[in-house]
Amino acid sequence: MSMITDMLSDYVPFMTRKAKFATETGEPIWGVMAQFDDVVNAYHAAEKMRDAGFKHWDLHTPFPIHGLEEAMGIKRTILPFVVLGGTFTGAGGAAALQWWVTAYAYTDIAVQGKPYGAWEPFTMIIFELGVLLSAFAALFGMLMLNGLPRWHHPLFRKDRFLDSSDDKFFVVVEARDPSFNPEQTSRFLREIGATAVDLVEDA
Amino acid sequence: MTTLHPDKVTADRLTGKPTSGGPQGPHGDGTLFEDPAVRTPLVLNNRSLHDVTEIVCGYAENSPGKWWLPTFMFTATVAGVGTLMILYLLVTGVGVWGLNNQVGWAWDITNFVFWIGIGHAGTLISAILCLFKQKWRTAVNRSAEAMTIFAVMCAGIFPGIHVGRIWFIWFVFPIPNSNAIWPNFRSPLLWDVFAVSTYATVSALFWFMGMIPDFATLRDRADKRLRAGSGTSKLCVQCPVTGIKFFHLPVSADGIRAFVYGLLSLGWRGSGRHWHRYEAAYLILAGISTPLVLSVHSIVSFDFATSVIPGWHTTIFPPYFVAGAIFGGFAMVLFLLIPARELFPNFKDLLTLRHLENMAKIILVTGMMVGFAYAMEFFIAWYGGNKFEVEVFIQRATGPYWWAYWTMISCNVLSPQVFWKRSMRTNPKVIWTVALLVTIGMWFERFVIIVSSLNRAFLPAEWHMFFPTAVDILTFVGSCGIFMTLFLLFLRFLPVFPLAEIKAVMPQGDPHGHGDGGDHGHGDESHLAANQGGGH
Amino acid sequence: MSLMFPKWMNALPTLGAIASMGGVVTVIAGTWYWATPSFFEVGYQPTQPGTGFNHKIHAGKLGMDCRYCHSNVEKSPEANIPAVSTCYGCHGPNKVSPARSTATDEKTQFIRDAFDADESIEWRRVHKLPDYVRNFPHDVHLSAGVSCLSCHGQIMSMPVVHQAESLSMSFCLDCHRHPEQALVPKDKVTDLRWVAGELEARAAGQGTTNTDELTGMLWNAPPQACGACHQ
Numbered sequence: 001m002s003m004i005t006d007m008l009s010d011y012v013p014f015m016t017r018k019a020k021f022a023t024e025t026g027e028p029i030w031g032v033m034a035q036f037d038d039v040v041n042a043y044h045a046a047e048k049m050r051d052a053g054f055k056h057w058d059l060h061t062p063f064p065i066h067g068l069e070e071a072m073g074i075k076r077t078i079l080p081f082v083v084l085g086g087t088f089t090g091a092g093g094a095a096a097l098q099w100w101v102t103a104y105a106y107t108d109i110a111v112q113g114k115p116y117g118a119w120e121p122f123t124m125i126i127f128e129l130g131v132l133l134s135a136f137a138a139l140f141g142m143l144m145l146n147g148l149p150r151w152h153h154p155l156f157r158k159d160r161f162l163d164s165s166d167d168k169f170f171v172v173v174e175a176r177d178p179s180f181n182p183e184q185t186s187r188f189l190r191e192i193g194a195t196a197v198d199l200v201e202d203a
Numbered sequence: 204m205t206t207l208h209p210d211k212v213t214a215d216r217l218t219g220k221p222t223s224g225g226p227q228g229p230h231g232d233g234t235l236f237e238d239p240a241v242r243t244p245l246v247l248n249n250r251s252l253h254d255v256t257e258i259v260c261g262y263a264e265n266s267p268g269k270w271w272l273p274t275f276m277f278t279a280t281v282a283g284v285g286t287l288m289i290l291y292l293l294v295t296g297v298g299v300w301g302l303n304n305q306v307g308w309a310w311d312i313t314n315f316v317f318w319i320g321i322g323h324a325g326t327l328i329s330a331i332l333c334l335f336k337q338k339w340r341t342a343v344n345r346s347a348e349a350m351t352i353f354a355v356m357c358a359g360i361f362p363g364i365h366v367g368r369i370w371f372i373w374f375v376f377p378i379p380n381s382n383a384i385w386p387n388f389r390s391p392l393l394w395d396v397f398a399v400s401t402y403a404t405v406s407a408l409f410w411f412m413g414m415i416p417d418f419a420t421l422r423d424r425a426d427k428r429l430r431a432g433s434g435t436s437k438l439c440v441q442c443p444v445t446g447i448k449f450f451h452l453p454v455s456a457d458g459i460r461a462f463v464y465g466l467l468s469l470g471w472r473g474s475g476r477h478w479h480r481y482e483a484a485y486l487i488l489a490g491i492s493t494p495l496v497l498s499v500h501s502i503v504s505f506d507f508a509t510s511v512i513p514g515w516h517t518t519i520f521p522p523y524f525v526a527g528a529i530f531g532g533f534a535m536v537l538f539l540l541i542p543a544r545e546l547f548p549n550f551k552d553l554l555t556l557r558h559l560e561n562m563a564k565i566i567l568v569t570g571m572m573v574g575f576a577y578a579m580e581f582f583i584a585w586y587g588g589n590k591f592e593v594e595v596f597i598q599r600a601t602g603p604y605w606w607a608y609w610t611m612i613s614c615n616v617l618s619p620q621v622f623w624k625r626s627m628r629t630n631p632k633v634i635w636t637v638a639l640l641v642t643i644g645m646w647f648e649r650f651v652i653i654v655s656s657l658n659r660a661f662l663p664a665e666w667h668m669f670f671p672t673a674v675d676i677l678t679f680v681g682s683c684g685i686f687m688t689l690f691l692l693f694l695r696f697l698p699v700f701p702l703a704e705i706k707a708v709m710p711q712g713d714p715h716g717h718g719d720g721g722d723h724g725h726g727d728e729s730h731l732a733a734n735q736g737g738g739h
Numbered sequence: 740m741s742l743m744f745p746k747w748m749n750a751l752p753t754l755g756a757i758a759s760m761g762g763v764v765t766v767i768a769g770t771w772y773w774a775t776p777s778f779f780e781v782g783y784q785p786t787q788p789g790t791g792f793n794h795k796i797h798a799g800k801l802g803m804d805c806r807y808c809h810s811n812v813e814k815s816p817e818a819n820i821p822a823v824s825t826c827y828g829c830h831g832p833n834k835v836s837p838a839r840s841t842a843t844d845e846k847t848q849f850i851r852d853a854f855d856a857d858e859s860i861e862w863r864r865v866h867k868l869p870d871y872v873r874n875f876p877h878d879v880h881l882s883a884g885v886s887c888l889s890c891h892g893q894i895m896s897m898p899v900v901h902q903a904e905s906l907s908m909s910f911c912l913d914c915h916r917h918p919e920q921a922l923v924p925k926d927k928v929t930d931l932r933w934v935a936g937e938l939e940a941r942a943a944g945q946g947t948t949n950t951d952e953l954t955g956m957l958w959n960a961p962p963q964a965c966g967a968c969h970q
Contacts, residue, residue, distance in 0.1 A: 003947075010749060011746070011749040011750045011753070012746075012747075021824050034262070035302075038711070039231040039711065039712055039713065039714050040714055040715075043714035043715075044477070058236070058474045058475055059474075059475040059476070060472055060474055061473050061475060061478065062252065062256075062420070062473055062702075062706055063416070063702075063703040063704070063706040063707040063712055064478040064481065064482050064703065064707055065475070065478070065707070065712070065714050066707070066713065067714065067715075068475050068478065068479070068714070069475070069479045071732070072475050072476070074475070074476055075477050076479045077479055077483050079483045079484055079487070080483065080487065083484075083487050085960055091588075097377060098350040098388045099386040101377060101386075101388060102385075102387075102388050102389065105385060106384060106385040108384075108963050108964075109387050109878075111387070111389040111390075114389070121388060121389040121475060122388060122393075124397070124498070124502055124505075125388065125393070125394060125397045127317070127494075127498060128394075128397040128398050128401040128495075128498070129401070129403055130407065131491050131492075131494070131495045132404060134487070134491050135404070135405040135408050135409070135488060135491060135492075136738060137215075137486060137723040138408075138484040138487045138488050138491075139411075139412050139488070141484070142480045142481055142483070142484035143469065145480050146474075146476070146477045146480055146481070148468040148469045148470055148471065148477070148752075149469035149470050149751070149752050150469070151465065151469070151470040151744035151748045151749060151751075152464070152470070152744045152745060152749050153470060153472060154748045155472055156426075156472070156743075156744075159427070159430055161428055162423040162424075162427045162430075162474075163423075164423070164472065164738070165416065165419045165420040165422075165471075165473055165474050166252070166253055166256045166314060166420060166424070167251065167252035167256065167424045167706075169254045178721065182672050194544065194859065200643045203714055380772075380909075380910065381775045381776050381777070381905065381907040381909050381910075382907065382908035382909055382912075383906065383907075383909030383912040383913070384912075426743065461743055462743065465743055465744060470744070470749075733956055
């Protein structure tokens with residue numbers, strides 16, 4: 001139940017998560033954010049975070065880092081199967097449409113005496129529609145699995161976080177992580193090499 | 204391991220030496236080393252990650268210089284003339300063009316094939332070079348993709364308007380209708396509709412997906428200036444001649460940037476879990492775009508090859524068209540980006556001579572491929588023993604359109620031969636000139652295939668000349684204007700280089716400290732440890 | 740600094756997806772219903788000159804045959820509109836009935852006016868085909884056994900003629916593909932009451948005519964090639 005309200009609270013205005021912790025000014029804490037200044041440190045920090053057993057955490061980087069999914073311990077995405085679904089829908093739909101039209105609904109055009117149901121001329125559009133729906137599945141599947149578009153996010157409130165799309169790297173631990181504790185987690189992040197650690201208020 | 208690594212920059216950094224003055228090619232301009240073990244860096248002058256952000260975002264944030272607005276107004280005017288010509292055609296009919304009963308396809312389909320061919324380099328660079336892990340593609344892939352989309356837009360105009368009654372264009376789609384008829388799925392013209400519209404859509408998706416992280420960068424920079432209170436410059440346009448500012452708006456430019464780029468970035472925040480799926484999606488798109496890009500021009504060539512017109516009815520057409528498309532597409536990329544290198548500050552650090560040289564080599568190779576195809580057409584005409592085909596090819600080289608044929612040969616086959624010499628393929632002026640000649644030559648190739656085949660097909664009684672009308676010419680010039688206008692808008696407002704991808708191939712972007720290239724052995728045993736955390 | 744985008748925007752993609760799905764369904768359903776000849780064409784009923792021509796009285800009540808006025812329909816592609824003299828044949832001075840009322844006299848005055856002035860009555864065409872369709876050959880269709888009813892509806896019950904069928908391309912093709920649904924014996928094509936009863940009974944499987952015989956008498960199968968109607 002709390003999972004559902006947590007999820008909804010990302011989208012519905014006026015709905016807030018139950019915060020376990022609060023800042024000194026009484027604002028609910030969404031998580032903690034630690035800055036790393038270069039890619040090697042960030043990469044190793046990710047490995048340490050993974051080994052420390054955190055669950056709801058992330059590393060925000062300006063570019064895709066080679067091998068980061070291993071360092072973070074991310075399971076392989078199911079996106080290829082989503083795309084495969086798109087491929088089969090597109091290709092199958094194209095095959096069915098063309099066969100239905102040419103061999104069943106509209107058998108009025110004789111082309112070079114070939115049978116109406118001949119599959120060879122259908123291959124082009126089967127391929128094209130297969131590719132088209134795969135591409136849609138790849139982009140929109142990726143966005144949906146990522147929970148994007150999501151224009152509003154507590155992290156955007158932090159001035160420092162704006163460098164995450166330039167040249168800085170941020171390890172973020174969310175308050176809903178079972179082992180989260182503002183002080184302890186911040187200390188841990190500093191230990192593994194963070195140059196700055198901030199609390200992120202829920203917004 | 205580190206001592207054996209060939210990259211001197213990395214070696215210097217790992218041994219604690221200052222990294223300034225690393226290798227930038229034998230001449231310091233990014234040209235390739237003779238020694239294959241030494242890699243020329245992809246970004247010159249030891250730029251940091253932040254420098255790259257500054258350079259690339261600067262193009263979208265600052266005025267590109269006094270040349271931009273006059274150039275834009277000129278191309279927009281040309282585009283406007285083209286649009287008026289299209290409207291004139293639509294309200295009057297295709298009779299305003301010079302085509303006739305015998306030459307039923309002329310400049311319309313020439314322009315279509317020309318533009319769709321140009322639209323092949325972008326996806327080729329993005330997809331095929333991505334699959335082959337050619338890191339140098341990051342310098343040109345964004346602008347090549349943009350060019351692809353604009354070229355496909357120009358291409359789409361011509362088959363659309365050549366049908367005459369454009370309001371019936373929906374007949375080409377399989378829509379249930381009160382006419383109780385369906386399109387003919389066994390016609391290559393219908394395959395073409397699906398191929399071109401799929402290609403346009405997938406290229407646009409690919410292009411947009413690549414820009415999502417870069418939009419986020421632009422958004423964050425604008426947001427940062429807003430928060431610092433320095434983003435208060437009001438929107439206005441400065442007249443390039445008099446310097447008078449006009450068109451004041453009471454909103455700040457950074458406010459609009461943060462809002463528009465923010466919307467387009469879809470709230471991207473660079474999460475590692477997001478990047479994982481993003482890269483998977485990117486690789487899948489590259490994987491499916493590769494056969495797509497090869498299929499599109501093959502299917503375009505079927506429009507001709509499945510007919511019975513001598514000069515069209517040949518099996519060599521699909522590979523010949525694909526090679527020609529890559530050839531013409533790369534020529535257009537070079538034709539546009541070499542001036543951009545001169546006009547934008549620091550562009551040369553990101554688009555180095557190494558990149559130009561690589562592309563010049565591709566021009567040379569594909570130019571020889573189309574040269575082979577030209578020769579093979581003549582050989583098969585003779586070897587096949589079809590009288591009509593022999594006659595069409597004799598007429599092609601010596602008949603009324605001989606000048607078009609020999610323009611094509613000199614531009615497409617002869618001019619790229621200068622690239623055998625290294626000093627020629629590292630000279631931007633020479634490359635630009637050859638690119639211009641190839642672009643002209645590739646237009647003439649399509650003109651030769653279409654018009655010189657039709658005007659001498661079969662019986663002499665059918666023979667008929669084609670002469671373009673002013674509307675023909677202005678429509679084509681107008682399509683060039685539309686293309687250039689869109690490209691100038693792209694240079695002005697969108698991220699011209701793929702920021703995230705460039706950063707990822709820079710030495711500073713390598714988490715293992717290997718620098719550019721090299722292997723990525725993960726020395727850390729803990730990588731093999733059990734993983735936890737969210738998959739999918 | 741507050742965040743640029745409010746929280747409710749996070750719900751936009753979901754809401755937008757739902758709305759656009761609804762929008763797509765609405766557009767398809769709307770096009771399906773409205774953007775069709777059966778919506779735009781059926782029911783077209785122009786105002787005719789004078790007091791018009793009442794088919795219900797002439798063909799229905801008085802039992803005049805269609806060919807009395809449309810006299811060339813069996814010989815020509817055009818089902819001709821009668822000349823004013825045909826009307827005058829009955830509606831001239833002292834022609835129709837000694838018991839005619841003054842009111843009827845006044846109603847038909849425009850015929851005599853036109854006749855006296857030696858002018859045509861400008862009847863307005865109800866059934867139109869696009870210019871890219873070759874003239875619909877009435878003679879061919881009648882001699883094949885297609886009743887007037889099939890395209891024009893139950894004219895006998897129309898005081899003012901309106902378009903009863905869509906006359907879309909699929910309307911033509913339905914019949915060209917399945918002529919057995921519409922053919923009637925040639926001597927019955929203008930007997931619209933009999934045809935209406937027969938076609939209704941045939942649809943229920945109780946027709947009195949042999950459709951195999953009717954289709955067997957056709958010279959050719961009805962053409963379905965583009966060039967048959969579009970030239």
